[in-house]
Amino acid sequence: xxxxxxxxxxxxxxxxxxxxxxxxxxxxxxxxxxxxxxxxxxxxxxxxxxxxxxxxxxxxxxxxxxxxxxxxxxxxxxxxxxxxxxxxxxxxxxxxxxxxxxxxxxxxxxxxxxxxxxxxxxxxxxxxxxxxxxxxxxxxxxxxxxxxxxxxxxxxxxxxxxxxxxxxxxxxx
Numbered sequence: 001x002x003x004x005x006x007x008x009x010x011x012x013x014x015x016x017x018x019x020x021x022x023x024x025x026x027x028x029x030x031x032x033x034x035x036x037x038x039x040x041x042x043x044x045x046x047x048x049x050x051x052x053x054x055x056x057x058x059x060x061x062x063x064x065x066x067x068x069x070x071x072x073x074x075x076x077x078x079x080x081x082x083x084x085x086x087x088x089x090x091x092x093x094x095x096x097x098x099x100x101x102x103x104x105x106x107x108x109x110x111x112x113x114x115x116x117x118x119x120x121x122x123x124x125x126x127x128x129x130x131x132x133x134x135x136x137x138x139x140x141x142x143x144x145x146x147x148x149x150x151x152x153x154x155x156x157x158x159x160x161x162x163x164x165x166x167x168x169x170x171x172x173x
Contacts, residue, residue: 139168 142164
């Protein structure tokens with residue numbers, strides 16, 4: 001049994017030379033990997049990290065510039081709104097002035113038309129009065145003439161005047 005236990009023990013525990021050889025081979029592999037792969041991979045990762053960091057920095061810078069441009073755009077928009085409101089206000093004031101001016105001109109023109117109409121009416125009234133006066137003079141002269149032709153007595157005078165009035169009435173209609 002002791003041989004069996006020894007065989008069993010040998011199988012359980014590896015040979016120390018084999019272990020040392022495997023450890024040495026692993027160490028050589030780690031050293032080769034470190035020298036040949038670790039440094040280049042580390043450099044690639046650092047380069048990639050720097051590149052990504054540069055992109056992040058550029059993005060942050062662009063974001064800041066964008067925010068600044070947005071602020072400026074909002075300022076320009078606000079200024080444009082204020083200018084538009086001022087322009088509208090000025091246009092309303094100017095329109096009000098023009099409206100008031102046109103109303104005043106209209107009042108003046110209507111007053112002038114009324115004054116001309118009154119003057120024209122007065123002129124026509126004067127002409128009518130002159131015509132009436134002239135007609136009255138003509139009537140009086142005609143009546144006097146007829147009376148002088150037939151002056152006989154007062155009854156004849158009254159009859160002549162009545163005849164004359166009838167004759168004038170016929171001529172008017």
